[in-house]
Amino acid sequence: MLHEIQPRSPEETRNRILVATRAIFAKKGRRGTTTREIAESAGVNEATLFRHFGSKDAIIDAAVERFCATGELQELAAGLSGNLEADLRRLANALVERMEQVQDLIIMSLVEQEPHSAVSSAAWRAPGAIRHIVGDYMAKRVESGDLQGDPLLLARFFMGMIFADVIGRKKLPVTDYNKDDLITFQIDVFLNGVRKNKVHGNA
């Protein structure tokens, strides 16, 4: 009989499973993610899931690990050297873009609290590294006299501001303003708040 098998490489199969799992897990959480739905969405038989990963939890962990790669911020931070405002804007844009890409996973990681899950550690490894990068930049600017305060707190504040903005746009939306307006406003306040030699805003 026709078995309708489109032969795929094992790596492609594996990847299809991880992509499908990430989407479902981000929407329904760990307990809400069923192996049946993963299999359907990936266009793969359910038994294949277990042959590849062994258990449902292993699939989810692998998917989160797969989509929480931490690169691409490092080189951005290294390339910064313009004026303070331009740098912060580039940083903010990069952070917003990244947080929007993985915001579903970030939110899920807020919920996961069992130590067994690799989600918490995997999902928060990236933010930790990013805070370090941002903190280093702030430290340089404090040292050069552009900013004041503890670089760690500055980085924390800056990232928290972006985080709240991304989440807020999703849950408590603001009409009358678009995304860029909001980011611009936040950066202005931050700059005005932490800059050492301030210029008065538009009176």
Next chain:
Amino acid sequence: MLHEIQPRSPEETRNRILVATRAIFAKKGRRGTTTREIAESAGVNEATLFRHFGSKDAIIDAAVERFCATGELQELAAGLSGNLEADLRRLANALVERMEQVQDLIIMSLVEQEPHSAVSSAAWRAPGAIRHIVGDYMAKRVESGDLQGDPLLLARFFMGMIFADVIGRKKLPVTDYNKDDLITFQIDVFLNGVRKNKVHGNA
């Protein structure tokens, strides 16, 4: 035979169920909350749950509704009239306290996305109302010339700042600083960033 029944009023039974449900739901989410565990935790037979509420979803909705009461910020805002910094500090403290009390429900509401659930609307009704209160205060201060900018954006920024702080303390903890230090820092930055007639910080 001894049936070990400690007779309770129906209202007390109902309340025990809601308290237990709130705790379990906050930890495990909707799907992770089982009627069996609710019954055990409430010290009540499982059948009693359904006799009172009819369905598991109804129990959870009632519990969220029960613990998302929105009062007690209104009168606080009405009583504010001191100087700007003191007012913002009182506002911030009240917001922090409230967010800490219901942060588990807030996080869960970030995850809930099915329209059937009353959780999203119930959990975000309070923040919406609070933002309105804070926005009114900001508007008064803008009008009186103490602050500059759109009151709505100011309120959004202020609340997002607190929100990120509470979440951040939980997930990306900062050693070297305690809770009050962090809040003080945030208010300072905010004030410096949005005040119209600024005073230079400690050089």
Next chain:
DNA sequence: GGTGGCTGCAAGTAAGTACTTGCATTGGGG
């Protein structure tokens, strides 16, 4: 041309879950 790895398929198992039902027990209010 065969062989072995990857896969689909169908059926099944064991456990958990929401929810129901019938009955016994209790305490309080008439």
Next chain:
DNA sequence: CCCCAATGCAAGTACTTACTTGCAGCCACC
């Protein structure tokens, strides 16, 4: 004193879920 509402208890139903198993077809590679 007695009746009734509220509850406990035990058993059961129908469904879902994670995970397994045995078999058969396909493809690549030797």
